Amino acid sequence: MTLRQNGALMSELMAKVDNEDPMLGPMTNELIALAYEKPRMSVEKNRERYVVDFQNKAFSGCMKEFR
Numbered sequence: 001m002t003l004r005q006n007g008a009l010m011s012e013l014m015a016k017v018d019n020e021d022p023m024l025g026p027m028t029n030e031l032i033a034l035a036y037e038k039p040r041m042s043v044e045k046n047r048e049r050y051v052v053d054f055q056n057k058a059f060s061g062c063m064k065e066f067r
Contacts, residue, residue: 001054004035005047031058 003013010032017028035054041047 001035001038001051004032004038005040005050007040010036034058 004010013032014029017032018025021028038050038054041050
């Protein structure tokens with residue numbers, strides 16, 4: 001989400017993930033896609049909030065999968 005909020009291209013992030021770790025690629029690409037469903041904020045405070053909220057939501061989702 002930090003990279004998304006800073007203007008990184010979704011396609012470049014997905015390609016990098018696929019090249020670096022094919023085992024985690026599908027899961028990571030899903031997280032990238034979810035991050036890009038959220039708008040890019042122009043105010044720094046809002047960007048920081050989006051990043052923290054996204055991290056918490058992703059972590060919570062992972063924890064639910066392992067219960």
